[in-house]
Amino acid sequence: MRSSLNDLDKYRKFLESIPLVKYRDELKDIKWVEQDLPKELFPLESIFSHYWFARKFLDFEEWSRIFWKEINSKPANKQALKKFKKYYFDKDGDGWFKKGFRARMYRTWISVLTQLDFCYVFEHMCAQKRIGLALECNAELDAKGIDAQVNEISFQVKKISQRKEALRLEDKGSKITIPYAVFNIDDYQRKCQSDRVKDKAGYKKALDSFHKYFICLKNGFVVFNDHYLELIVENIDDIKKLRRAIKNISLELSGER
Secondary structure: OOOOOOHHHHHHHHHHHOOHHHHHHHHOOOOOOOOOOOHHHOOHHHHHHHHHHOOOOOOHHHHHHHHHHHHHHOHHHHHHHHHHHHHOOOOOOHHHHHHHHHHHHHHHHHHHHHHHHHHHHHHHHHHHHOOOOOEEOOHHHHHOOOOEEEOOEEEEEEEEOOHHHHHHOOOEOOEEEEEEEOOOHHHHHHHHHOOOOOOHHHHHHHHHHHHHHEEEOOOOOEEEOHHHHHHHHHOOOOHHHHHHHHHHHHHHHHOOO
């Protein structure tokens, strides 16, 4: 049963249980299945079905096994998989391809989990404040580059790993780009103290802003702070104010403010 007030806590506990370092070390060099996928092999519908609609927080191993079975249980999907695999020389049989496909699925999986955190926090914030805003997210919207939609406003969560990237984010029409910072915290802390770095104050501001708007879980997964989503919910009825609020966040994350 869905509960906007409780589901965020459950989701965060799940995110914190993911062995990010293990998968990063295991899969970082496995990138040989990178060609455009046929629509029958897209994992988005499966991910949204389990993690958003059903709220079943499966670990990656369980989900990837289920998704592989889902592909092979549908004739059209199975045929698309067979045709897609013809692009690859698979000297070791199915294993070589499946290993590369699994690595690619992990990268998609972890990316969608990030945008779902935004959705869970938004939903939680609205429930806390008793605001009747309905957030929509699904595979169809995601395929259009929309991570979440509230009324006529669309959101796209954009990862930034360097502070200056926060200044290069652009919005189009009713779409709002949400900066999601994955700064190297240890590196930024060193730069704040290094005599070789001219803009130590900028890195200090960026680091302080990171901790203001995000939370780093014990396993290193970066999630949205309530304060971030509170600013969005408070300004959701005026897109100009909303843009200004996000622009201010971007400036803070860049270290310019």
